[in-house]
Amino acid sequence: MADQFLVLIVLFPLFVGLLIPIIAYFNKSVVWPLAILSLIGSFWAVFNTATQLLKLDPSSSISYYLGNWMAPFGIEYVVDRFNIMVLFAIICVSLLTTIFAKQVIEKELGDNAANFYSLFLLFITGLLGITITGDAFNLYVLLEIASLTSYGLIALGRGRALVATFNYLIMGSMGACFYLLGVGYLFIKTGTLNMDQLYDVLPLLFDSKAVLVGFVFIILGMWVKMAFFPLHSWLPNAYSLAPTAAACLMAPLMTKVSVYVMIRFMLNVFSTEYVYSVLTINNIIVIMSSIAIIAGSIYALSQKNLKKMLTFIIVAEIGYMVGGVWTGHVDGIRGAIYHITADAFMTLCLFMAVGCIVYRVGNDKLESLKGIFKKMPITMICFLVGGFSVIGIPPTCGFFSKWYLISGAFNSGAWYFIIALIISSLINAVLFFRIIEIGFFGAMSNEKPDYKSLQSIKFNEVPINMWLPLVIVSMILIILGIYTNEIMTNFILNIVPMM
Amino acid sequence: MFEYLITNYNYMVVVFLMMMGLWAMIAKKNLVKKCIGLVIFQTGIILFYISMGAKNNSTIPIIDPKYGEAAINYANPLTQILMLTAIVVGVATLGVGLMLVQRIYKEYGSINEDRILEKFK
Amino acid sequence: MTIVSNLPIYAMLVSFLTIFPIIIFGKNQNVREVFTFIAAFTKLYILFNLAKFVLDGNVVVCKLIQVLSFISIDFKVDGFGMLLAIVASSLWIVTSLYSIGYMRSLKEHAQTRYFCCFALALSATMGVAFSANLLTMYLFYELLSLSTYPLVTHNQDQDARTGGRKYLTYLLGTSIGLVLPAMIITYNLTGTLSFNEMGIFGNSIQIGTLTILLIMYLFGFAKAGLLPFHSWLPGAMVAPTPVSSLLHAVAVVKVGVFCIVRILTQIFGINLLSSTHLGTIVCVIAGLTVLVSSLVAISQDNLKRLLAFSTIGQLGYIVLAAGVASKLSVTGSMLHISMHAFGKITLFFCAGAIYVATGKKYISQMVGIGRRMPFTMVAFFIGSLSIIGLPLAGGFLSKWYMVLGTLDVGKSWVMVIYLISSFLNVAYFFPIIYKAFFCTDNESLFPNEIKEAPLAALLPPLVTASITVALFIFPDIFLNLAKIVVGVN
DSSP, rough: GGGHHHHHHHHHHHHHHHHHHHHHHOOOOTTTHHHHHHHHHHHHHHHHHHHHHHSSSSOEEEHHHHHHHHOOSSOEEEEOHHHHHHHHHHHHHHHHHHHHHHHHHHHGGGGGGGHHHHHHHHHHHHHHHHHBBBBBBHHHHHHHHHHHHHHHHTTTTSHHHHHHHHHHHHHHHHHHHHHHHHHHHHHHHHHHHHHHHHHHGGGGGGHHHHHHHHHHHHHHHHHHHHHHHHSOTTHHHHHHSSOHHHHHHHHHHHHHHHHHHHHHIIIIIIIHIIIIIIOOOOOHHHHHHHHHHHHHHHHTTTTTTTHHHHHHHHHHHHHHHHHHHHTOOOHHHHHHHHHHOOOOOOHHHHHHHHHHHHHHHHBBBGGTTTTTTHHOOOHHHHHHHHHHHHHHHHHSSHHHHHHHHHHHHHHTTEEEHHHHHHHHHHHHHHHHHHHHHHHHHOTTSOOOOOOHHHOOOOOOOOOHHHHHHHHHHHHHHHHHHHHHHIIIIIIIIIHHOOO | HHHHHHHHHHHHHHHHHHHHHHHHHOOOOOOHHHHHHHHHHHHHHHHHHHHOOOOOBBOOOOOOOOSSSSSGBBOHHHHHHHHHHHHHHHHHHHHHHHHHHHHHHHHSSBBBHHHHHHHHH | OOOSSSHHHHHHHHHHHHHHHHHHTOOOOOHHHHHHHHHHHHHHHHHHHHHHHHTTTOOOOOOEEEETTTTEEEEOOOOOHHHHHHHHHHHHHHHHHOOOOOOHTOOSHHHHHHHHHHHHHHHHHHHHHBBBBHHHHHHHHHHHHHHHHHHHTTTTTTTHHHHHHHHHHHHHHIIIIIHHHHHHHHHHSSOOOOTTTTTTTOOOHHHHHHHHHHHHHHHHHGOOOOOTTOOOHHGGGGOHHHHHHHHISSSHHHHHHHHHHHIIIIIHHHHHHHTHHHHHHHHHHHHHHHHHHHHHHTOBBBBHHHHHHHHHHHHHHHHHHHHHHHHHHHHHHHHHHHHHHHHHHHHHHHHHHHHHHHHOGGGGGTTTTTHOOOOOOOOOHHHHHHTTTTSSTTHHHHHHHHHHHHHHHHOOHHHHHHHHHHHHHHHHHHHHHHHHHSSSSOOOOOTOOOOOEEEEHHHHHHHHHHHHHHHHHHOHHHHHHHHHHHHHO
C-alpha cells in the first residue's frame, strides 16, 4: 500500500469521476458526498506521500513507475519538494471548492449537477496528473484531459459562455499543440521523453537549434495555457462566465499549474544554466511580464463586474510569476514558486467570496454590493483578507511573495519589474477599496449615500458549508504568510539551485 | 539548400499543414472552419512525429527473423504509440468543439463569428 | 541588559481581545463600555510594569515568529517605544471617556463598530511602538491605517467618503509605493532590518542610494504628514471629534513621526545623518513643512482645520529635530511626541466641547466665548501654550531641548525656523484666545444662556490640560525614557 500512494493521488478522483454518471442515474443525492470522499482519499494520499518525502534527504524524490515499466520505457510519476507543494495546493483548493460548491451548483445547474461533479473530478485528475508526472508526453495527455473537462465546465455557464468556451478551446488546443510540437523537437534530439533523462542528456545539446526551437514552443504553449499577456484574451470571458463552482476551481488552479509546468521545464528539464546563461532573453521576458502586470491591472480597474475584475487580476498575477522566474535571480525564482501556492489560495478566496455574494445578491455587478458588509459580514471579511493578500499587506502571504519578487528584481537590476509590481499593488489597493467603499457607504459616488437606508439591511449570510471553506481559505492565507520561512527552508530552498 | 528541402520534404509538408491549420484557426470567421483548422494543425503534428520515427529500409516494429534483432532495422514504435494517444486527444477535442458549435448554432442561429458578436449587442 | 518577556505581547493583546466582548455585548452599552475601561486600565498597568524595567536601563525583547530567513516578527521595548505606548494608552482612557460622552449625547449610530476599531487601532499602535524591526513596524503601521478607516468614515455620508478615500489613498499609497520597496532594498543592501542604535547601513553604501532611500522613507510614512503628503489630515477632519483626537494625539500621526524618528535614529543612525548631507535633507523637508503649514494655519477660519494644520507643523518639528541629529535634539524630538499629544488633545477636546455646547465651528463666530465657557477656554489656553512652547506647559521643555540640540551641532539656521514658527504659532492661537476673553458685552456673539458643555465633554479637556501643566513641572517619566534611549544624562 505504502508505495502506491503516488498513483492513488490520481486514481481516486479519476475513478469516482468516471463512476459518478452511473451512480447519479440511480441516486443523485450521494454524488456530492462521494466526490468529497474521493478528494479526501486523494488528500490522504498526498499527505502520506508528503510525510514520506519529508523524512528523506531534501534533494531526493519518490518515484512510481506505472505498470512497473521502468523509465524511460514506462511513465514515471515523481514527487519532489517542488510538486508536493503544488499538489497540496491543488488538493486543498479542490476539496474546499467541492465542499463549498453544493448549493451553488444546485442553484445554477439544477439537473446537470451530477454530471458537473464528474467533469469536476476529471479536471482535478488532470491537474494532479500534470503536477505529478515525470514524463513530457504524459503531461500533454493530462493537460488535454484538464483542458477538455474545463471546456465542458465553462460551457455550462451563462450567457455568452458557449462562445467564450469555443475561443478558449481554439486557443487552448493551439497551446497544447505548441507544447506537443516542442516535446517532439526534444524527442528527435534526445530520444527520450522522461524529464530526468532529458535533464541529463540536454546539456550536451545546448547549442542545438532544435533544442532551442523545442524550448520556445514548450514555453509558448504554456504561455497560452496560463494566459500570459498578450495571449490572455480567452481567460477573462471564459472564467467570468463559467458556473461559479467551476470558476472557483479553474481560476486558482489551471493557470497556476501551467506556471508550474513552465518552471518545471526551466529548472528541471533545461536547467538554469541553459535558461539564464545560454539563452539571453531574460530581460525581454521580464519587460513583457512588467507590461502584462500593468496591463492586467489597468484592465481590472476598468471593469464594472466583480468576476471580470478578478479575472484580470489573475492576468496580472501571471505576470508576477513569469517575471519572477525570468529575473534569473534566486530570490525571484523562489518568489515565483511561492506565489504559485499563495496565488492559488488568494484567487480561491476571492472567487469563493464572490460566489457567496452572487449566491445571495443574485448578480456580480459592483453597484449591487451596497450595504454588503452588514448583510454578509463573514464573507466580506474573508474577501478583504483575500484582497489584502493581493494588495500585499502583511502578514498575508501575498506580501511575502511580493517581497521575494521585488528582492529578485532588485538583485538582477530589473527596476522596471519593481515599478510594475508596485503600480500593480497600488491599483489593486484602489480596486479593493472601491469595493469596500461601495459596501460600506452604499450608493455609488454620484448618489447621495445615506446610512439610514443601510440600517434596514438585514444579516443574511450564506449556509455554513459555504462560509466555512471561505474562512478556512482566508486563514490559510495568513498562516502561509506567517510560515513563509518554514515553507522556504523546507521546500523551495531545495528546488532552486544556487546561481 | 534546395536539395535539403527535397530530401526532407516530409517536414515541409508538416510545416505547410501546420501553417494552414493555424491560419484557419485564427483567420477564419466560420466556427466549423476553425475546427477544421484545428484538425489540420493536429494532423501536421501527428505527421511530424510519425516521420521522425520512420527510417529508410526498415519495417514495422515487430521482430521478424528476416530482419534480425538489430534495432536499426525497425521503425521507432514509440512515436506511433504516442500519436495513437494524440489522435484520441485530437478526436476528443474536435468532438467537444463541434458540440459547442452545434449548441452555438442552436442558440444564435449562426456559426459566423461576426454575426454572433452582432447578436450580443 | 536584555530581558526576555511576553509582557509587550500582552500589552498588545489586551486591547485586541477586548474586541470580542465589545461585539458580544454590543447591544448593552454600559457593559460594553466597562470592558473598554477594564482593557484600558489593564494595559496601562502592564505598561507601567514594563516601564520599571525600561527605566532601569533594560531592553525588553520578545520574539514571536520567524517569517523570512533573517527577519522575524520581533518586539523590543526601549525608552522611545515605551514613551509612545504610555502616551497612547493613557490618552486612550481619556478619549474613551470623551467618546462615550460624545457618542451618547449625539446618539451616533454603529457605536459598537466604533469602539472595536478604536481598540484595534490601539493594539496596532502598541505594535508599532514595540516593534524591533522594520518589517514588524510596517505590519502594524498598515494595520493601523486599515483599522482607523471605519473611524474616519464613521458618518458614512458624502464628506466621509471623500475624506476616507483621501485618507486611504495617501496612507496606503505611500506605504505600498515607497516604504515597501525601500524596505526590500534596505534588506538586500544590508541583510537585516533590525533597529540598531548605530544604524544598519555600513560605510560601503553609496550616498546617492542612501539619499533616495531616505526620501522614500520620509514620504512613505505619510502619517507623519510631511509636505506634500499632508492633505489627508485636514481631509480626515470629517470624522467625529473623538476620532480627530485619536488621529492627532493618540495614535495615527504620532505613529507616523515615531516611525520616521525610529528610522532616522536606528536605521540610518545619528552619526550617519550628522556626518553626511542626509540630515540636512531631513531638515529642509521638515523645515518647509513647519513654515508652510503654520502660514496656512493662520488663514484658517474653521477651528478644527486650523488645529489640523497646526498638527502638521508640530509633526514637522519632531522630524526636524530628529534630522538635526544631535543627542539633545533627538531627546527633544521624542519628548515632543508626548508633549504635543497632551497639548493637542486638549485643544481638540475644547473644540469638541464648544461644538457640543454652542454648535459653532468657525473662529469668527467665537467672539466672547471665553466669558460663557471659561473653563473650556482656560484649558484651550493651556493647550495652545504647550503647542507654542511657552513656560508653564510641557511643550516648553521639548522645544527647549530641540533648540539646545541645534546649538550643539551648529545648525543655527534650524533655530531660525523654530523661532519663526513659534511666532506664527502665537499668531494663529492668540487671536482666538484674545477674542474669546477680551471683548465688550456688545461685541460678544453669545447670549448669557450659553453654559459650559456637559460634564463628560468638559472633564477630559480639564484633565489633559492639567496633565500638560503637570508635565512641565514633573516631566521625569517621559524625559527619562527619551534620555535612556538616546544616551544623554
